[in-house]
Amino acid sequence: xxxxxxxxxxxxxxxxxxxxxxxxxxxxxxxxxxxxxxxxxxxxxxxxxxxxxxxxxxxxxxxxxxxxxxxxxxxxxxxxxxxxxxxxxxxxxxxxxxxxxxxxxxxxxxxxxxxxxxxxxxxxxxxxxxxxxxxxxxxxxxxxxxxxxxxxxxxxxxxxxxxxxxxxxxxxxxxxxxxxxxxxxxxxxxxxxxxxxxxxxxxxxxxxxxxxxxxxxxxxxxxxxxxxxxxxxxxxxxxxxxxxxxxxxxxxxxxxxxxxxxxxxxxxxxxxxxxxxxxxxxxxxxxxxxxxxxxxxxxxxxxxxxxxxxxxxxxxxxxxxxxxxxxxxxxxxxxxxxxxxxxxxxxxxxxxxxxxxxxxxx
Amino acid sequence: xxxxxxxxxxxxxxxxxxxxxxxxxxxxxxxxxxxxxxxxxxxxxxxxxxxxxxxxxxxxxxxxxxxxxxxxxxxxxxxxxxxxxxxxxxxxxxxxxxxxxxxxxxxxxxxxxxxxxxxxxxxxxxxxxxxxxxxxxxxxxxxxxxxxxxxxxxxxxxxxxxxxxxxxxxxxxxxxxxxxxxxxxxxxxxxxxxxxxxxxxxxxxxxxxxxxxxxxxxxxxxxxxxxxxxxxxxxxxxxxxxxxxxxxxxxxxxxxxxxxxxxxxxxxxxxxxxxxxxxxxxxxxxxxxxxxxxxxxxxxxxxxxxxx
Numbered sequence: 151x152x153x154x155x156x157x158x159x160x161x162x163x164x165x166x167x168x169x170x171x172x173x174x175x176x177x178x179x180x181x182x183x184x185x186x187x188x189x190x191x192x193x194x195x196x197x198x199x200x201x202x203x204x205x206x207x208x209x210x211x212x213x214x215x216x217x218x219x220x221x222x223x224x225x226x227x228x229x230x231x232x233x234x235x236x237x238x239x240x241x242x243x244x245x246x247x248x249x250x251x252x253x254x255x256x257x258x259x260x261x262x263x264x265x266x267x268x269x270x271x272x273x274x275x276x277x278x279x280x281x282x283x284x285x286x287x288x289x290x291x292x293x294x295x296x297x298x299x300x301x302x303x304x305x306x307x308x309x310x311x312x313x314x315x316x317x318x319x320x321x322x323x324x325x326x327x328x329x330x331x332x333x334x335x336x337x338x339x340x341x342x343x344x345x346x347x348x349x350x351x352x353x354x355x356x357x358x359x360x361x362x363x364x365x366x367x368x369x370x371x372x373x374x375x376x377x378x379x380x381x382x383x384x385x386x387x388x389x390x391x392x393x394x395x396x397x398x399x400x401x402x403x404x405x406x407x408x409x410x411x412x413x414x415x416x417x418x419x420x421x422x423x424x425x426x427x428x429x430x431x432x433x434x435x436x437x438x439x440x441x442x443x444x445x446x447x448x449x450x451x452x453x454x455x456x457x458x459x460x461x462x463x464x465x466x467x468x469x470x471x472x473x474x475x476x477x478x479x480x481x482x483x484x485x486x487x488x489x490x491x492x493x494x495x496x497x498x499x500x501x502x503x504x505x506x507x508x509x510x511x512x
Numbered sequence: 513x514x515x516x517x518x519x520x521x522x523x524x525x526x527x528x529x530x531x532x533x534x535x536x537x538x539x540x541x542x543x544x545x546x547x548x549x550x551x552x553x554x555x556x557x558x559x560x561x562x563x564x565x566x567x568x569x570x571x572x573x574x575x576x577x578x579x580x581x582x583x584x585x586x587x588x589x590x591x592x593x594x595x596x597x598x599x600x601x602x603x604x605x606x607x608x609x610x611x612x613x614x615x616x617x618x619x620x621x622x623x624x625x626x627x628x629x630x631x632x633x634x635x636x637x638x639x640x641x642x643x644x645x646x647x648x649x650x651x652x653x654x655x656x657x658x659x660x661x662x663x664x665x666x667x668x669x670x671x672x673x674x675x676x677x678x679x680x681x682x683x684x685x686x687x688x689x690x691x692x693x694x695x696x697x698x699x700x701x702x703x704x705x706x707x708x709x710x711x712x713x714x715x716x717x718x719x720x721x722x723x724x725x726x727x728x729x730x731x732x733x734x735x736x737x738x739x740x741x742x743x744x745x746x747x748x749x750x751x752x753x754x755x756x757x758x759x760x761x762x763x764x765x766x767x768x769x770x771x772x773x774x775x776x777x778x779x780x781x782x783x784x785x786x787x788x789x790x791x792x793x794x795x796x797x798x799x800x801x802x803x804x805x806x807x808x809x810x811x812x813x814x815x816x817x818x819x820x
Contacts, residue, residue, distance in 0.1 A: 181518065188536045191519055193528030193574055197562035198540065200574040209540045299521075300572065330518035364515060392516025430633075448691070449698030456635070460699050462626050484699045488742075488772075491698070 167217045172339050173369065179332040182207045206334035217340045221350045226382045231321045231358050233385070233419045234258060236507040237292060237438035240285075241265070242272060246495065247443040250287050254500055256507075258290040260438050261319065264297035267305070280318040292360070293319035294438070296389050296423060299328045307351050314355060321358035323387050324349045324378075329366040331398075338366035346377045353381060360421075363388035368405060375406070379413050386410065387438075391424030403432065426506075428455030442506050446499035449487070451480050452506060460484050460498075472508075474500035526573050527589040548585065551599045555585045563587065565597060591689055592661040596710075606693075606708045608716035612794075613657040614695050615720020618702035618746070620644045623690045639687035643679045649796055650723060651677040662686055700742065704749040706756075714753045715791050721750060723794040727776075728801045735805050737779040737787055744775045751777055757790070759783055785811055 160166070162174035175183070181195055182203050190196035195203055204210030239260040241247040249256055261281060266273045276284045281291045293314065305313075305325065314322055325348045329338040342365055352359055361383035365371035375386065388406070393399045410418050419436065422429070426441025442452070450457045451465060458465045460480045469479045474497050486494040519529040548555045555578065556564040565573040565587070573595075579586040584598040592610025596603045606614065617623065621643040628636045643654040643666075651668060658666050658681055666679040690696065693705045709717060727738045739761075741747045747764055754761045764777045779787050788802045 179517070185534065186537050188533060190532050190534040191522075191528075192530045192532060192576070193522035193526055194518060196532045196534065197558075197560070197574055197576045198534055198537075199558045199560045199562045200556070200564040200571070201540065202571050202574060204540065207540065209537060211540055300567075300570075303570075329515060330521065331515075332517050332519060389515055392520065396516050396520065398516070447697070449701075456627070458627055459624050461624065464627055464629065487699055491745075495698075 167336065168339050171220065171343075171373065172335055175335060177332065177335070177367065180334060181332050182210075182334050203334060206336045214336060215340075217336070218343045218347055220343050221347045223346070223350050223377055223381045224353055225380065226353045228359060228382045228384050230417075230419050231258075231290070231292070231360065231385045233421050233436040234507070235436055236503075237421060237436060238442055238503055238506075239294065239438055239440040241440060241443060243269070244443075246492075246499065247440070248285065248287070249500065249503060250289070252496060252500060254503065256289060256503075258292055258320075259285075259287060260292045260294045261285070262294045262296070262440075263313070264301050266317075267297075267301065267313075277313070277316040280316070282318065290320040292438075293317065293322040294387075294423070295323045295362075296326045296387075302326055302328060307348070310348075310352075311355065314357060319357060321360055321385070322352075322355070323360040324352050324362050326362065326389070327364060329364055329370060331366045333366065335366070338370060342366075342370045342374050346374050349374075349378050349381055349383065359383060359385070361386045363406060363420075368402065371402060371406060372409060375410065376413060379410070384414065384418050386418065386420045387423050388420065389423045394425045399429070403429075407432070407435070426457060437506070439506075442502040443499050446495055446502050449484075449498070450502075451483070451498060452502040455506060457502075460487075470501065472501055472504045474498075474504055522573075526587075526595060527591055527593060528573070528575075530590075548580065550584070550597055551601070553597050553602060555580075555597060565595075565602075593708075604708055605710050606705060606713050607661075608712045609657055610661050611709055611713040611716035612720040613654065613661060614690075614693065614705065615717040615722075616643055616650070616654055616657075616724050617641065617690065618695055618704070618717075619721045619724025619726075619741075621696070621724075623687060623696040625687060637684075639682065639684045641681040641683070641686050641690060645677055645679075645724070646675050647795060647797075648677065650794060651679050653723075653794055654679045702741070702743055702746040704746065704753055706749060706753060709753070711757065714757055718750065718753060718757070719791050719793060722791065723798070726793060726795070726798065728793075728798050730801060733808055734781070735784065735801060737784060738776050739778075740774055740776045742772060742774055747775050747777065754779070759787065785809070 162172065165172060181191060185195040185201065186209065190198055195201045201210070204212040205214040234257055237258050237260050238249060238256060239262060242261065242265040245251065266276055282288065310325060324345065327341040327345045329341050345362060345364060349361060361375060361378035363371060363375050363386050365374055390399055393402060407420065410420065421436040421438050423438050426439050426445060445457050449460045451460050453465050460483055466480050469477055471477055483494050483498055523529040552568050554566040556566060563575045563578045564571055575587045577588060584596055587595040589595055592607045594605045594607060596605050621641065623641045625637055625639045628638065630636055645651050655666050658664055664681055664683055664686065666681045669678045669680065693708070694703045695705065697703055704717060722739065725740050727740060729736045739747060739750060744764065751761050751764065760780055760783065762778050762780065764775050767774045767776065785806070788806060792802065793799060
């Protein structure tokens with residue numbers, strides 16, 4: 151059912167921007183609506199004279215940018231990339247995270263594009279050699295396009311194409327976008343259409359593609375990933391850190407998994423990006439994060455897919471027989487931390503990687 | 513990544529996102545004003561005295577207050593952080609009050625979380641930030657700073673056998689705030705957030721640390737000022753901070769003790785007066801020794817703004 155009048159001041163039944171795509175303002179948390187009713191939020195709608203949402207506000211007095219028209223989707227036959235249960239992300243600036251240099255077997259790693267585009271000299275080296283030679287890694291390289299908002303707007307289609315053609319990853323995600331659950335729907339619908347446009351454009355690339363599952367509400371999520379499925383996408387990535395931290399993941403994820411299963415007849419793969427622990431109740435999905443390494447640097451130890459402080463009494467004196475620990479306990483890692491921190495960190499990082507990979511086997 | 517709530521995003525970036533009552537509106541305020549430019553950053557000041565932070569013409573933050581200086585603009589964020597905008601870019605600077613708190617925790621504190629298994633595979637997580645001292649004055653200082661910076665009063669536990677006071681804050685947000693600053697990294701480590709400290713912050717941090725893990729020993733008319741820790745890397749960072757402040761601390765020495773290796777460095781004798789006047793300590797015993805030393809040496813005791 152379409153709302154008659156949106157909070158943006160337009161008639162939703164005859165929306166000049168999104169037609170029937172947007173069913174109208176149903177979000178209770180819309181920051182524009184809150185401000186008009188009397189509550190502004192510092193850094194967004196307050197100070198009111200400098201509100202950043204003016205273009206989307208019926209009394210804002212600023213012209214809104216034109217939306218991207220919804221593309222006509224082409225179709226391409228695609229094969230699954232075969233995600234393992236855990237895809238470690240690496241830190242391009244810290245070689246201690248380059249597992250293969252320690253002899254650890256991993257069929258695939260995820261490389262964050264944002265780290266390259268914020269460091270000119272590393273980008274230049276990677277573009278010259280290609281990612282495999284630059285990293286010295288013979289397995290599959292998945293290029294992650296997930297990045298901070300201020301970088302998302304910088305890159306256009308041709309920029310992505312040049313980067314991907316020179317970096318030569320084995321697979322790439324389609325570009326990231328930003329869709330906030332409390333921002334006016336005009337912004338998130340514009341971003342969602344942009345996502346789908348990229349999904350269509352990227353069909354011209356000669357590299358395996360990974361669709362992106364994102365949206366400020368279920369309608370946007372559903373529309374964007376069904377468009378991707380229509381275009382032939384079978385592999386998907388979903389950044390979930392914010393939704394997980396806000397305890398809203400269960401509003402989205404079960405529906406998404408069920409819908410993809412139905413639409414793809416269970417022939418699909420999904421990687422959840424950005425959280426460092428196992429989710430209860432969800433099977434047959436992969437995870438990707440840098441937490442295995444970041445938490446090791448902070449002296450945090452994974453057991454059964456959950457992280458603990460090394461000094462936590464519940465794990466401190468438990469022996470572990472993984473290929474990294476070989477019978478030692480967290481207390482031994484603490485002792486080693488004082489003698490030889492680098493070695494302790496290596497053991498802990500590899501232990502974390504093995505735990506995250508082992509416990510989430512399908 | 514761009515998901516979830518926009519309010520949480522600005523909380524992460526600029527510690528903002530707080531609700532403000534602004535009354536129902538039928539029209540929105542207009543903006544006119546001047547722009548101050550610092551390299552690729554600009555600060556737009558509206559006619560109503562509000563501030564917009566721009567990077568290459570795009571708004572990245574809005575603030576209701578700012579302090580404009582000749583070469584920089586400062587925005588007060590929450591949790592003891594100031595955003596500094598200058599030709600060098602933007603930087604988060606820790607206030608001296610927060611730097612003191614961080615110094616206390618780095619010396620004699622901890623920042624940890626623990627899991628407690630519950631029934632049916634679930635668990636509960638306890639986040640705690642602690643400060644340990646046998647000085648009531650230092651425990652009170654920790655409480656006062658915690659209330660001022662975070663609006664939270666710590667719990668206090670007294671251990672009768674040795675009068676050790678443990679001040680504890682149970683708060684996930686504070687745990688992650690300190691984790692992000694890497695004050696307490698791996699097990700029994702500490703680090704100095706040097707990139708986020710200006711000179712006042714550095715002095716405050718060192719003072720807080722010295723109040724916890726510093727030592728002043730007396731031999732006749734002479735005193736020795738030393739910093740101790742079992743974590744050498746942190747002590748090296750602290751030594752660099754003193755060098756930043758114009759001191760010339762001695763090299764770090766290593767002592768083997770029954771409980772393990774301890775590292776320390778001392779402040780040169782000729783810089784003792786400078787140390788006492790510019791940094792000092794909150795520990796009552798240190799303060800008494802310093803006052804006595806200055807009196808015997810013929811110096812007047814300088815009173816600082818914080819009363820020490």
